[in-house]
Amino acid sequence: MIDKLEFILALAREKHFGHAAEACGVTQPTLSAGVKQLEEQMGVLLVNRGSRFQGFTPEGQRVLEWARRIVGDSRTMREEINSLKLGLSGRLRLAAIPTALAMVAALTTPYREKHPNVQFTIYSRTSIEILDLLDNLEIDAGITYLENEPIGRVSNVPLYLEHYCLLTSADAPLGNRDSVTWAEVAQVPLCLLTPDMQNRRIIDRLLKGAGGESRPTLESDSMILLYSHVRTGRWASVMPAKIADTLGLTDTIRAIPITQPKAVQTIGLVVPQREPMTPITAALVAEARRLAPQLSG
Amino acid sequence: MIDKLEFILALAREKHFGHAAEACGVTQPTLSAGVKQLEEQMGVLLVNRGSRFQGFTPEGQRVLEWARRIVGDSRTMREEINSLKLGLSGRLRLAAIPTALAMVAALTTPYREKHPNVQFTIYSRTSIEILDLLDNLEIDAGITYLENEPIGRVSNVPLYLEHYCLLTSADAPLGNRDSVTWAEVAQVPLCLLTPDMQNRRIIDRLLKGAGGESRPTLESDSMILLYSHVRTGRWASVMPAKIADTLGLTDTIRAIPITQPKAVQTIGLVVPQREPMTPITAALVAEARRLAPQLSG
DNA sequence: ATGGCTTGATAGAGACTTTCTATCAATATT
DNA sequence: AATATTGATAGAAAGTCTCTATCAAGCCAT
Numbered sequence: 001m002i003d004k005l006e007f008i009l010a011l012a013r014e015k016h017f018g019h020a021a022e023a024c025g026v027t028q029p030t031l032s033a034g035v036k037q038l039e040e041q042m043g044v045l046l047v048n049r050g051s052r053f054q055g056f057t058p059e060g061q062r063v064l065e066w067a068r069r070i071v072g073d074s075r076t077m078r079e080e081i082n083s084l085k086l087g088l089s090g091r092l093r094l095a096a097i098p099t100a101l102a103m104v105a106a107l108t109t110p111y112r113e114k115h116p117n118v119q120f121t122i123y124s125r126t127s128i129e130i131l132d133l134l135d136n137l138e139i140d141a142g143i144t145y146l147e148n149e150p151i152g153r154v155s156n157v158p159l160y161l162e163h164y165c166l167l168t169s170a171d172a173p174l175g176n177r178d179s180v181t182w183a184e185v186a187q188v189p190l191c192l193l194t195p196d197m198q199n200r201r202i203i204d205r206l207l208k209g210a211g212g213e214s215r216p217t218l219e220s221d222s223m224i225l226l227y228s229h230v231r232t233g234r235w236a237s238v239m240p241a242k243i244a245d246t247l248g249l250t251d252t253i254r255a256i257p258i259t260q261p262k263a264v265q266t267i268g269l270v271v272p273q274r275e276p277m278t279p280i281t282a283a284l285v286a287e288a289r290r291l292a293p294q295l296s297g
Numbered sequence: 298m299i300d301k302l303e304f305i306l307a308l309a310r311e312k313h314f315g316h317a318a319e320a321c322g323v324t325q326p327t328l329s330a331g332v333k334q335l336e337e338q339m340g341v342l343l344v345n346r347g348s349r350f351q352g353f354t355p356e357g358q359r360v361l362e363w364a365r366r367i368v369g370d371s372r373t374m375r376e377e378i379n380s381l382k383l384g385l386s387g388r389l390r391l392a393a394i395p396t397a398l399a400m401v402a403a404l405t406t407p408y409r410e411k412h413p414n415v416q417f418t419i420y421s422r423t424s425i426e427i428l429d430l431l432d433n434l435e436i437d438a439g440i441t442y443l444e445n446e447p448i449g450r451v452s453n454v455p456l457y458l459e460h461y462c463l464l465t466s467a468d469a470p471l472g473n474r475d476s477v478t479w480a481e482v483a484q485v486p487l488c489l490l491t492p493d494m495q496n497r498r499i500i501d502r503l504l505k506g507a508g509g510e511s512r513p514t515l516e517s518d519s520m521i522l523l524y525s526h527v528r529t530g531r532w533a534s535v536m537p538a539k540i541a542d543t544l545g546l547t548d549t550i551r552a553i554p555i556t557q558p559k560a561v562q563t564i565g566l567v568v569p570q571r572e573p574m575t576p577i578t579a580a581l582v583a584e585a586r587r588l589a590p591q592l593s594g
Numbered sequence: 595a596t597g598g599c600t601t602g603a604t605a606g607a608g609a610c611t612t613t614c615t616a617t618c619a620a621t622a623t624t
Numbered sequence: 625a626a627t628a629t630t631g632a633t634a635g636a637a638a639g640t641c642t643c644t645a646t647c648a649a650g651c652c653a654t
Contacts, residue, residue, distance in 0.1 A: 001299045001371065017602055030642050032602065042378045049648045052601050059378050066374035070367055074298065077363035081339045081356050314631055327613055329631065348621040349630050 002074050002168045005067035007034045008046070013065050015053050018161045059071045069274070073135050076278045082278040089117035092280050095125040095133055096143035098223045099199045099239070102246035104143065107159075107269075113225020127198040127259050131212055134272055140281045146224065146268040154241060157288040158268040164203070165244050165255040167227075168236035181260040191237040192221045203238050206263050223247075233235070258268065299371050304331045305343070309361050310433045312350050335360070335511035346514050373575045380576040389577050392422040392430055393440035395520045396459065396496045396536070397564050399543035401440065404566075405457075408584045415577060416421070424495040431569055437578045442495055443565040455565040456583040461500070462541050462552040464524075465533035471553065478557040483509020488523045488534040491516045492548035500535050503560050520544075 003024075011031070012019035016089050021031035039046050047053065054065060072191070079090055092111075096104050101124055108120055111183035125133065130142035131151055146156050174180050174188065176215050185208045192214070193200040204214040218235065220226055229235040244255040269288040271281050300321075307317035307330070319330035336343050343357035344350065353361055376387055388410075393401050398421055405417055422430065426441035428448055443453050463477050463485070471477050471485065483504045489511070490497040499510040515532065517523055524544045526532040541552040566585040568578050 003298070018600090019576065027643060028602070029604080029644085032604090036603090044373065044378055044382050049602070051648085059381050061379055062381065063374065066370060066377075070370050070374070071368050073363060073370070077367070078339065080363075081341055084356050084359065085339075085341050134449055219625080315629090324632070326615085326633080329633090330612080333632090346631070348619085466608060 001073060004034045004038045005063075005071050007031050008038065008060075008064055009071060009136060011053065012056070013049065013132075013138070015051040015055075017053060023050045027270075031097055068135065068137060071271065072274060072285050075137070076274075076276070079278045079280060079282065080276075083285050087117060088115040088279055090280055091119045091121055092141075092145070092284060093121045093123075093139040093142050093277045094284075095123040095130045095139045095201065097127050097130070097145070097267075098193060098197065098221065099243055100143045101223065102243045106291060107284070109141075110291070111284060114287075115280075115283060118283075126196050128196075130270070134181075134270065137272075140278065141269055141271045141284055143267065143269055145202075146270070148200060151270060153273045155273045155285075156268045156270045157285055158266050159288060159292050159293065160242065160267055162165045162240040162242065162260045162265040162267050164206070164238055164263055165241050166236060166258055167230050167239050167253065167255050169230075169233040170252050170254050171233070172199065172236060175254060179259050182206050182210035182258055183212060183260070185258055186210055186214075186240060188236050189215075191216040191218040191220070191229050191235050192216040193223075193226070194221045197221065199240075202263070202265060206261070210259070292296055298465065299368060301331045301335045302360075302368050304328050305335065305357075305361055305364045306368060306433060308332065308344065308350065309353070310429075310435070312352075312405050314350060316580050330583055354530065365434060368568065369571060372434070373571075373573070376571075376575045376577060384414060384474050385412040385576055385580060387577055388416045388418055388435075389438075389581060390418045390420075391438050391440070391581075392420040392427045392435040392436045394427065394442070394496065394564075395421050395490060395494065395518065397440045399540045400457065400564075400576060402579070403588060404440075404584055407588070408581060412577075412583075414454060423493050424492075427567070431567065434569075437575065437582055438568045439568055440566055441563065442499075443563045443567070448567060450570045451567040451583075452570045453565045454582055454589065455563050456585060456589050457539065457540065457564055459537040459562040459564050461503070461535055461555045461560055462538050463505050463533060463555055464527050464536050464541050464550065464552050465538045466527075466530040467549050467551050468530070469533060474553055476554045479507035479555055479558070479560075480509060482535060482555055483507055483511075485533050486514040486560075488511075488515040488517070488532050489513040490520075491521070492517045494518065499560070499562060503558070506558070 007020065007024060010023045011017065011198065014020040014023055017032055020027045021028040024031060035047060042059065042063065044059040046058050046063055048055050048057055059225070061182065092105070104122060121187070130139070130144045131154070133139040134142055134154060143159065147156060166174065166185050168188070174184060189245070192203060195201065195204070207214045208237060218229060219232050223243060226237050226239070230237050230253060231250070233252055238258070241255060246294040249255055269285065271277060271285060277285065304317065304321060308319045310315040311320055314328055315325045318325040319435065320536065321328060339356065339360065341356045342354050343360055345354055379387060391401070397490050401419060409415070420436065424441040424542060427436070427441045428451070430436040431439055431451060443455060463471065463482050465472050465485070467473065471481060490502060492498065492501070496504045512564065515526060520536070520540060523534050523536070527534050527550060528547070530549055535555070538552060538554070546552055566582065568574060568582060573579070
């Protein structure tokens with residue numbers, strides 16, 4: 001029964017019988033049969049088919065909702081029993097927006113000291129993808145923007161505030177300043193994240209708000225790539241202060257606070273809104289609560 | 298998997314492998330094997346055995362908690378899909394304390410008019426048994442005292458207030474009065490419910506509070522039996538006003554309000570504290586909310 | 595239009611699980 | 625000590641699941 005519900009979950013995210021089957025580690029006929037059995041048990045069609053997957057029926061959508069819950073609970077149960085047996089162990093799956101990647105270590109390091117048997121898998125994802133992964137039980141927690149764009153059925157723990165800097169060579173225009181305005185930044189050719197990243201959309205909005213326009217010379221979904229370009233001394237970028245610090249500033253590269261307006265975004269931990277949490281997730285939330293005051297200082 | 302969890306639930310309430318198996322409609326070896334499989338999957342003993350059932354291990358108790366939740370959710374899912382398919386249908390299982398039995402019809406009658414395909418099963422139980430049945434998913438809702446003794450993880454809807462009357466023959470001592478005190482009632486030989494009923498414990502407390510003692514001439518767990526004795530004109534009883542009204546008063550039998558103190562108990566609907574509720578239960582809660590103002594008037 | 599490609603359904607065989615009956619060992623009960 | 629109760633175990637039969645192979649329907653490109 002529960003494994004059939006997992007089929008539904010896989011189908012929801014893959015939207016393809018074959019791929020979903022592969023994700024579940026079974027063959028396509030097995031998954032097809034599983035879905036069909038569910039449909040027979042419920043006495044209702046759950047999936048609209050027409051020679052290909054065409055989404056769920058209304059009943060299928062309800063079953064999907066329940067499947068998230070029931071499958072999630074059964075996993076949580078397993079994990080909880082495991083923890084009782086041999087302390088916290090297993091794998092913590094986490095996803096963070098690129099600009100927050102640098103601070104993840106501040107969370108994982110004390111966590112690992114307390115719970116050395118927990119393994120980590122950490123993905124770099126967009127804020128939208130993070131919420132999707134959470135919904136589909138593919139990650140245990142995410143680190144993303146808490147405000148700004150709607151987030152779903154999740155609980156959150158604020159971690160720190162993101163302030164923006166112009167990252168540029170000291171001998172470039174504006175390179176000698178102690179602070180710059182968004183209007184000034186709008187005049188500089190920038191390397192920015194791709195528009196599927198919320199960070200980029202935020203920066204675009206700020207630039208537009210200052211009367212400028214966002215026409216980045218270079219886009220990437222990798223902070224490392226952006227930073228390595230800035231390091232050449234020939235490019236500039238806008239980054240959160242925290243990540244600029246982490247990446248390290250050289251003599252020639254400066255991180256200049258951008259004011260007017262002084263834009264601030266809250267970054268935090270998000271976890272599925274479900275009680276009780278898995279022990280592994282609960283420990284992460286505890287760590288985040290402990291850490292938040294230090295980070296915001 | 299889910300059926301194995303049902304085994305655990307059955308075992309929790311039957312405390313006996315054989316009986317639990319029968320309750321699940323399987324043989325005892327099947328249930329034993331199912332539990333053993335769960336234990337192997339979890340990697341932990343769930344049940345303490347020593348030639349007989351000796352309760353759950355700590356891990357077993359956690360699994361039991363999860364089983365209630367997961368099994369409950371999977372049933373709710375089924376019911377929800379069924380309702381989507383052919384409107385509200387199925388069986389509403391309800392338990393009420395004896396003194397509330399008379400008012401159940403006020404709930405079931407309008408319910409049935411709105412949802413004619415729902416069938417009812419209604420048990421007369423003690424308040425403690427009701428909470429137990431709720432925990433074990435054996436009933437969908439209960440009607441019982443909301444205050445006075447602790448109730449567990451349930452949501453409630455107040456329905457009406459229970460006021461107490463002396464039910465006695467008009468020509469008996471006190472039979473001509475318009476109101477009596479608890480101290481006076483304490484002098485009369487009474488027919489009361491058995492002490493496993495909360496109603497009896499409440500009345501005992503009230504009598505004791507008035508300096509009297511509870512030494513009922515006759516005890517029974519059936520309101521009908523108590524009432525039939527009072528009807529002979531030779532016995533007296535203490536009953537909630539509502540049930541006395543429902544049973545009907547004759548010329549010779551009077552229901553006399555008992556004052557000093559004016560004791561009042563809230564009776565209400567209790568349902569498992571879980572979101573969302575099954576559609577059948579949700580409809581009952583809606584009905585209860587609608588009804589409460591009328592009843593309390 | 596037509597041939598090739600993708601997608602999901604179907605059929606049938608083999609492997610695996612489940613569940614039953616029968617029986618046993620251990621403990622309670624008398 | 626004899627008997628009854630309780631849950632575990634063994635083995636056989638039934639049932640279920642999952643695989644490979646194949647098919648039919650739609651999609652797409654020429």
